[in-house]
Amino acid sequence: MGAATGDVDGGPSAGAADVIVRGLQRTGRALIDYALPPRCPACGTIVAGDRQFCLGCWQSLHFLDGPACARCSIPLPDALPGADLQCGACLADPPPFDAAPSAVAYGPAARTVALRLKYGRRVGHARLMAGLMVRPLTSLVGGGEALLVPVPLHRWRLWSRGFNQAALVAAELTRLTGVPHDHELLLRARATASLRGKGRRDREKIVAGAFKLAEGAKARAAGRHLILVDDVHASGATLRAAAKALRRSGAARVSALCWARVVPDALASGNIFDFASLASDMVDERMTR
Numbered sequence: 219m220g221a222a223t224g225d226v227d228g229g230p231s232a233g234a235a236d237v238i239v240r241g242l243q244r245t246g247r248a249l250i251d252y253a254l255p256p257r258c259p260a261c262g263t264i265v266a267g268d269r270q271f272c273l274g275c276w277q278s279l280h281f282l283d284g285p286a287c288a289r290c291s292i293p294l295p296d297a298l299p300g301a302d303l304q305c306g307a308c309l310a311d312p313p314p315f316d317a318a319p320s321a322v323a324y325g326p327a328a329r330t331v332a333l334r335l336k337y338g339r340r341v342g343h344a345r346l347m348a349g350l351m352v353r354p355l356t357s358l359v360g361g362g363e364a365l366l367v368p369v370p371l372h373r374w375r376l377w378s379r380g381f382n383q384a385a386l387v388a389a390e391l392t393r394l395t396g397v398p399h400d401h402e403l404l405l406r407a408r409a410t411a412s413l414r415g416k417g418r419r420d421r422e423k424i425v426a427g428a429f430k431l432a433e434g435a436k437a438r439a440a441g442r443h444l445i446l447v448d449d450v451h452a453s454g455a456t457l458r459a460a461a462k463a464l465r466r467s468g469a470a471r472v473s474a475l476c477w478a479r480v481v482p483d484a485l486a487s488g489n490i491f492d493f494a495s496l497a498s499d500m501v502d503e504r505m506t507r
């Protein structure tokens with residue numbers, strides 16, 4: 219008695235049972251795929267494969283791979299490719315990060331994907347976003363020991379949402395590139411009020427001191443290249459506050475990598491969207507977390 223293989227009563231062996239179960243799972247999966255064909259993550263049109271945009275949404279994405287500020291990655295369309303230039307804002311008030319690339323400009327398709335991950339619980343979108351963030355990550359990492367650090371949520375927010383979208387994206391980046399992540403290095407010290415309608419100075423005041431290093435963080439971070447990971451680079455106030463906290467760890471370098479960056483329309487050539495209205499939703503979406 220107690221045999222776990224099923225041989226006692228002449229039934230199939232565990233191995234055979236596994237094969238049958240796997241076969242049924244495959245059939246079930248095929249039926250689900252048939253019943254629920256993959257859809258464009260931005261507009262919902264049926265597409266050929268999982269995590270693919272339809273042609274229209276794909277063409278509307280503006281990849282931020284042209285000449286840009288070496289520090290904050292704002293596009294500098296007149297600069298020569300590869301020139302190591304910084305924009306006027308970074309020269310006047312250098313941000314606490316060394317570089318801050320994003321995969322795409324924040325436009326309607328990029329925004330929908332980020333919102334469906336965050337509020338629609340479409341956790342599969344983290345893989346899609348990470349897939350398009352591999353290229354900026356690879357150029358950011360170069361040599362040296364890098365560590366991805368997702369921008370943390372306050373624990374109440376984490377408890378109510380059930381997941382941190384930035385941590386999901388960082389985990390997918392690790393899976394795709396092998397660059398490790400540490401979601402316990404940086405903590406949200408306190409919840410922050412909404413930054414809606416606030417000017418830059420007020421936003422910076424609200425998030426100042428919102429992040430702190432976890433106990434033991436210095437031992438894990440010292441000498442490494444820490445790369446903050448977040449979904450949207452909006453005003454940059456959150457990234458600056460998080461980068462400032464990471465600077466205290468003894469890291470060799472601190473960068474920030476995001477899915478989408480808010481870029482003034484005039485700089486996002488070929489990318490037509492209403493910057494003013496997107497910027498106001500963006501502040502609303504981002505800062506209440």
Ligand SMILES: [Zn+2]
Pocket residue numbers: 258259260261262263271272273274275276
């Ligand atoms: Zn689409």
Ligand SMILES: [Zn+2]
Pocket residue numbers: 287288289290291292304305306307308309
């Ligand atoms: Zn800049």
